[in-house]
Amino acid sequence: MAYFSATQLQTLSWTSSINPNVTYRTPKLLFYPKPLRVSFSSSNVETTTPTKDSSTTTLRELCYGHVQEHVIRRAEEVGYVIPTEVQLQALPFLFSGRDCVLHAQTGSGKTLAYLLQVLSVVDSQRSAVQALIVVPTRELGMQVTKVARMLAANPSEHESGLKSCTVMALLDGGMLKRHKSWLKAEPPTIVVATIGSLCQMLEKHFLKLDTCQVLVVDEVDFMFNSSKEVSSLKRLLTSYSSSKNRQTIFASASIPQHRRFLYDCMQQKWTRADVVHVHVNSVEPMPSCLHHRFGVCNRTDKNPMLLSLLQTDSPGSAIIFVSEQSEKSKKAGSSPPTTLLVDFLKSSCGRFSDVSLLEEDMNFNQRAASLSELQGGGGYLLVATDIAARGVDLPETTHIYNFDIPKDANITSREYFSPLALSSSNSCVIFQVKEDILLNKLLTTSNSQKKIQSSSVGEDAVHVRKQRKDLNNAAI
Numbered sequence: 001m002a003y004f005s006a007t008q009l010q011t012l013s014w015t016s017s018i019n020p021n022v023t024y025r026t027p028k029l030l031f032y033p034k035p036l037r038v039s040f041s042s043s044n045v046e047t048t049t050p051t052k053d054s055s056t057t058t059l060r061e062l063c064y065g066h067v068q069e070h071v072i073r074r075a076e077e078v079g080y081v082i083p084t085e086v087q088l089q090a091l092p093f094l095f096s097g098r099d100c101v102l103h104a105q106t107g108s109g110k111t112l113a114y115l116l117q118v119l120s121v122v123d124s125q126r127s128a129v130q131a132l133i134v135v136p137t138r139e140l141g142m143q144v145t146k147v148a149r150m151l152a153a154n155p156s157e158h159e160s161g162l163k164s165c166t167v168m169a170l171l172d173g174g175m176l177k178r179h180k181s182w183l184k185a186e187p188p189t190i191v192v193a194t195i196g197s198l199c200q201m202l203e204k205h206f207l208k209l210d211t212c213q214v215l216v217v218d219e220v221d222f223m224f225n226s227s228k229e230v231s232s233l234k235r236l237l238t239s240y241s242s243s244k245n246r247q248t249i250f251a252s253a254s255i256p257q258h259r260r261f262l263y264d265c266m267q268q269k270w271t272r273a274d275v276v277h278v279h280v281n282s283v284e285p286m287p288s289c290l291h292h293r294f295g296v297c298n299r300t301d302k303n304p305m306l307l308s309l310l311q312t313d314s315p316g317s318a319i320i321f322v323s324e325q326s327e328k329s330k331k332a333g334s335s336p337p338t339t340l341l342v343d344f345l346k347s348s349c350g351r352f353s354d355v356s357l358l359e360e361d362m363n364f365n366q367r368a369a370s371l372s373e374l375q376g377g378g379g380y381l382l383v384a385t386d387i388a389a390r391g392v393d394l395p396e397t398t399h400i401y402n403f404d405i406p407k408d409a410n411i412t413s414r415e416y417f418s419p420l421a422l423s424s425s426n427s428c429v430i431f432q433v434k435e436d437i438l439l440n441k442l443l444t445t446s447n448s449q450k451k452i453q454s455s456s457v458g459e460d461a462v463h464v465r466k467q468r469k470d471l472n473n474a475a476i
């Protein structure tokens with residue numbers, strides 16, 4: 001078995017200082033016509049000048065005249081008094097009925113922003129699905145449902161005789177039979193759904209979207225980048241309902257090539273043409289320094305390389321991102337890459353015998369068990385697929401190992417050079433297999449805009465080192 005020394009592994013490494021006040025944009029690779037009236041960032045928001053200093057605007061003032069009093073009161077009771085930056089910027093557009101792309105960091109309050117708009121639009125006395133919120137994972141769906149139910153609950157329901165609005169969680173891994181009866185008997189006001197379960201219901205006509213006024217797609221960048229979800233999502237946006245008849249809200253922490261995305265939104269009619277891009281800078285405490293490394297090796301050497309890195313780094317808490325199992329590999333009856341890696345780590349070294357696993361095919365109880373282990377205060381080594389880790393906050397994470405790079409050509413610097421949702425992480429390693437040519441794409445999309453020729457990837461690391469000076473200057 002080949003082992004690598006730390007210096008051999010760090011063929012290309014640099015450190016980026018992160019300034020929380022700076023928006024890190026992906027560079028333009030192609031020219032896309034600028035969409036009309038889009039792209040607001042917190043530094044150059046146009047026209048929404050509040051009548052008083054925005055720092056003293058309360059959520060109540062923002063919501064006044066749009067959101068029912070009991071919802072505002074409930075929000076205040078749980079501590080939502082002052083709007084976050086994204087809420088402050090987005091709510092006036094949302095309340096005006098405009099389609100919006102909410103582009104702000106994880107934890108910035110996007111969920112509350114779109115839920116307030118949903119609750120301002122729906123009529124709880126009508127027995128019809130009026131809002132649909134699509135999420136990539138069951139966990140995120142459960143979190144959103146919980147907040148929606150909490151805000152929607154009307155304590156004076158009995159006295160007033162008015163119904164509270166109902167929220168159905170239509171999530172993968174649930175018992176769809178129960179949902180079918182519910183939908184038939186009395187449709188809920190709001191549905192929070194994962195795309196798989198949702199499409200099943202739509203195809204079998206248990207659910208119809210002709211009364212749906214608001215469609216929210218959370219973690220939209222991920223949904224569009226997931227080969228499994230993308231075709232269903234496109235069908236949902238254009239066939240099952242029409243952007244003309246609904247308000248469409250997309251939310252995401254990162255939208256690589258957002259100008260291209262906005263262009264597609266209009267061209268493909270996923271949104272109306274006057275869609276607003278609300279882009280708010282990072283607000284979460286970020287590590288002052290993030291150390292990036294590339295490890296370039298042959299495909300067969302990846303496992304030993306990872307092991308060697310883990311031994312050298314001795315990470316406090318680490319996540320190793322591995323690709324999902326391909327359909328071809330599933331059909332061949334092979335084990336998923338996640339399981340193979342966990343088995344390798346467990347058998348290779350006593351220190352890493354306690355490895356946790358998070359992948360989308362796990363059932364609900366397995367995932368819940370895995371997560372409760374992790375959320376008990378750090379000291380974990382987690383092997384996860386990207387989709388399974390979505391919506392899960394693990395702030396103790398100190399190291400991220402991008403063991404597999406997705407084959408998707410749309411990968412960008414944002415996803416792989418930044419600490420994702422892991423605000424306290426301080427090291428990020430990207431594995432590059434010599435046979436692949438993705439290193440070139442990754443580096444081209446970094447702010448250095450210095451191309452490394454794809455031929456250099458397969459060559460000696462010395463060739464890569466020649467480019468290092470340029471990369472050291474790259475602002476990530």
Ligand SMILES: Nc1ncnc2c1ncn2[C@@H]1O[C@H](COP(=O)(O)OP(=O)(O)OP(=O)(O)O)[C@@H](O)[C@H]1O
Binds near residue numbers: 082105106107108252
């Ligand atoms: N106005 C507010 N005042 C106080 N707390 C808030 C406010 N808005 C949201 N929060 C809280 O901040 C946390 C993060 O909010 P939320 O989950 O909405 O962020 P997000 O941007 O949707 O994140 P993600 O990208 O992970 O979905 C939650 O605990 C939420 O309760």
